[in-house]
Amino acid sequence: MLLGKTTKKMSVVSSTVRGRGERRSVLGSWVGEESASMAGDVAGESEKIHVAIRLRPLNDKEKAKNDVSDWECISSNTLIFKSSMPDRSMLPAAFTFDRVFGPDSGTKQVYEEAAKEVALSVVTGVNASIFAYGQTSSGKTYTMSGVTKYALADIFDYIYKNQEREFVLKFSAIEIYNEAVRDLLSSDPSPLRLLDDPERGTVVDKLIEEPIEDWNHLQELFSICEAQRHIGETALNEFSSRSHQILRLTVESCARDNLGAENLSTLTASLNFIDLAGSERASQTWSTGTRLKEGSHINRSLLTLGTVIRKLSKGRNGHIPYRESKLTRILQNSLGGNAKTAIICTMSPARCHAEQSRNTLGFASCAKEVSTSAQVNVVMTDKALVKQLQREISRLEGQLERQAKSSFGGTVSKTNDTAALLREKDLLIEQVYYS
């Protein structure tokens, strides 16, 4: 980091990207006056993933088998395993998360209390991701389709109420089916390649990014995605998602007063809605042939996701195997990077699924220990960037001058400080030169 967090105004000038035909520069965790007032104190600060559990009601199949509900939410954040089966006495019986929702909670409540804050950070230039994780037929798609709808309605409402800024929205959508990435907005089913971009991380090559005209246009795009996604029937779910789906909304905004100005700065961030395919036991889904092959790809990528989350929950030491699945490669930022993340883990309350539910809770328990560090993403024109860097160089020069005056009889630490400031200044000058 070039500048310490102490100034809270600017830190790393991280990279340059091309956008809308012009060369622009990205300040990694810079919080300008404009964005600071919008986004508050979020720049680059470490924050735990927000984890919620949603317990669905027993379904007709479970009731028909006289299955019973083994789980109960005893408070807004604690879930207990009620069964007194002797072989389970050694296992933990109570689990605590940011929020737990019982069978009577509606999706609107789940959205409001488990996802809204994270979702809305996208309009302030902060990347965000909302996941649904859980075994097959536990309610991921049911939850995510509602959460997505409510989040988008709130984003449109925010835009309507903030007319002093101009917003540009773009939408893209992929599914990962049998470990192949496919564009859900394209009629071409050919798999897309993943590329490593030195500045943006993993990107999906040739992905369609559709500018959004209005609410109806967005609904049309959703219908296209819904029609294209791989769905199949299994013994546990008539409409089982056979792929991981990632819907991405990118939001760019700038103050209308600054439009056309040379020193334009734009806030830009993406919000991912991730409906994972569900883990499944072939013995429970009775899968064969295509379904069995899909199930094994799903389980393998979820295993990698679980490993990544488990390793991240223990800190960032050692190798994190993001590259072992397309899912974790694409979601690397959401799993411990520059994003705010909320995970909603869905569960069946049925005794016959107790083991799978415990696995889900194990995943959720690790996820709540994982930290991300979301930053406000500001894109600046070259002119604005040069001005910003020049101001910073002047500030450093002032600091160096003050240090030089007070360094008679100086200590080793003062010498080190000066060397660090000089290095910082040289780097900034280099950036001005190359921008």
Ligand SMILES: Nc1ncnc2c1ncn2[C@@H]1O[C@H](COP(=O)(O)OP(=O)(O)OP(=O)(O)O)[C@@H](O)[C@H]1O
């Ligand atoms: N909280 C809930 N309340 C009422 N019904 C629910 C709830 N959650 C899920 N359901 C119903 O349960 C069924 C399975 O849900 P859903 O398809 O969302 O599961 P899933 O976890 O996405 O499954 P898969 O991994 O197989 O795609 C659907 O018929 C859905 O309407």
